[in-house]
Amino acid sequence: MEAPLRSIHVVAGVITDVRGRVLLTRRGENSDLPGLWEFPGGKREPGETSEQALARELQEELGIDAEVGDLLIEVPQQYPSKRLRLEVRKITAWKGNPRGREGQALTWVAPERLARYSMPPADVPVVGVLRQPERYLVTPEPGADLAGWHRALARALDSGIERIQLRARSLAPEGYAALAREVAAACRSAGAELLLNRDIALAAELGVGVQLGSEQLASLGARPLPAVQAVGASCHTLEDLRQAQALGCDFAVLGPLQETATHPGATPLGWDGFVTLREQVALPIYAIGGLTDAHLATARGHGAQGIAAIRALWPAVAKAPAALQGTPQHPRE
CATH class of the missing domain: 3.20.20.70 (Aldolase class I)
Structure with a gap:
């Protein structure tokens, strides 16, 4: 019998600047899925709330103090060696100058260009949430x-x-x-x-x-x-x-x-x-x-x-005004 996949809970943030651009970080060469772009964040440690974990990760990775807002989406994703739970939160405010404190590359991306960036599977639905209707x-x-x-x-x-x-x-x-x-x-x-x-x-x-x-x-x-x-x-x-x-x-x-x-x-x-x-x-x-x-x-x-x-x-059908009642309906083929 195969051993069950290990489960990991990751919390990531959607950070935007005054121009509405979204911050992405690039995974390092020594990490899983190297070179792919993702929403910044990291693992939630035992005893932490999601808000505490994301605030800590953004300070460690980017050097910013962040206010963590509402849940945007929680993506379950199965990888060959793990089962990931990616919890994505909106960052409502932040202070500092984001920089790659662990040597990772950063980029600010206009929302309409997010789909052009190669991302891990779990991050792809996040782009959908930001760009497509709910x-x-x-x-x-x-x-x-x-x-x-x-x-x-x-x-x-x-x-x-x-x-x-x-x-x-x-x-x-x-x-x-x-x-x-x-x-x-x-x-x-x-x-x-x-x-x-x-x-x-x-x-x-x-x-x-x-x-x-x-x-x-x-x-x-x-x-x-x-x-x-x-x-x-x-x-x-x-x-x-x-x-x-x-x-x-x-x-x-x-x-x-x-x-x-x-x-x-x-x-x-x-x-x-x-x-x-x-x-x-x-x-x-x-x-x-x-x-x-x-x-x-x-x-x-x-x-x-x-x-x-x-x-x-689908809204309930409203009755036509009395002045229009009795008029021919839209022609049907």
Whole structure:
């Protein structure tokens, strides 16, 4: 029987300067994963709180006095010789001039350039938390009341939803394409990102992203869209996640966490099952399946980018003003 992997709890900090740049440090040649860039921090010692451990590490490594703030994400990551728990906290204030007191290189990086730096697997989801939305809305089927569906979409965008997947399997291809064009225009106007469910060709035509189905992953040999168009992947197994990572997907959606009406009969992962899969890949991963905004902190505590949902993020349909009632609905193909 193989010996269990040793467990290590590391606390790291996201430190920003007045220009909004993020501080990264480079791992030394004598450390594990030499030459990779990471968020500064170190091991939490017995008897220390996370705040005490991170403040101590930043003073020892960088020579700064730091005020440790809220949890951003806690990433479980399995390596060949250890099981890491990377707890990442926001640094709300700091004093001093950061310098590599242990000979390590430092660099300040604009947030939009963080993904260009090679990092250990556990640090990659942290970049996701800093750069990608924590909520991912999957639209419900339009149904007969298409005007009401559009009103609900507008309310979702007004509420601050920044990433949307258009999922409308009940529509014929022509109807879906027409709806996709309208939703793409609404998302562009609101500054939100749109991904189309499975339709790579239409996404390429409209200049939006695509959410790949799990059945599509194995058939693809390369990322299907350029880097400026988001590619997500719907995953249920470790094989799905590994293929999504190999394709260079920007994120994955993993579930279901709980039983849902949209996936009747599917075996729920639960948070333990989510962690078991989460720790074996380096991807931002949304949890999906019976989750609401109330689960966001729990999701982040288990290494999730955030939550993806249909009903929990879709506003209730407001009735049209009386003056508009009786007018024709939006044309359907």
